[in-house]
Amino acid sequence: MGILSVCSHAGLVDEGLRYFKLMVGDYNISPDQEIYGCEVDLLGHVGKVEEAYELIESMPFKPDECVWGPFLGACKAHRFPNSRKLAAHRILDLRPNMAGTYVMLSNIYAADGKWGSL
Numbered sequence: 588m589g590i591l592s593v594c595s596h597a598g599l600v601d602e603g604l605r606y607f608k609l610m611v612g613d614y615n616i617s618p619d620q621e622i623y624g625c626e627v628d629l630l631g632h633v634g635k636v637e638e639a640y641e642l643i644e645s646m647p648f649k650p651d652e653c654v655w656g657p658f659l660g661a662c663k664a665h666r667f668p669n670s671r672k673l674a675a676h677r678i679l680d681l682r683p684n685m686a687g688t689y690v691m692l693s694n695i696y697a698a699d700g701k702w703g704s705l
């Protein structure tokens with residue numbers, strides 16, 4: 588997870604993807620939510636939001652906030668409004684008491700001029 592995180596923050600997408608594939612293919616390590624979250628973060632940092640969503644959809648289990656959080660951040664950073672709403676709603680479904688997600692979702696709708704749509 589540390590290597591993937593470093594690759595993400597350094598913008599080394601190809602290397603991070605290669606390490607992820609090595610982990611799964613060569614070392615038979617089953618990634619958990621946090622590993623997938625790092626991979627989503629890796630893709631999201633460089634604007635590969637669609638690829639990040641495809642990765643989320645391909646996960647062998649239901650993603651939690653460790654995955655949806657980095658996706659939401661990527662959507663916000665790279666201006667994917669519909670995906671931002673999806674991610675925020677998924678986080679709220681998982682943790683309905685997270686006030687910060689309500690604030691972020693409110694800001695998303697306000698920026699879109701959709702007051703009262705939450």
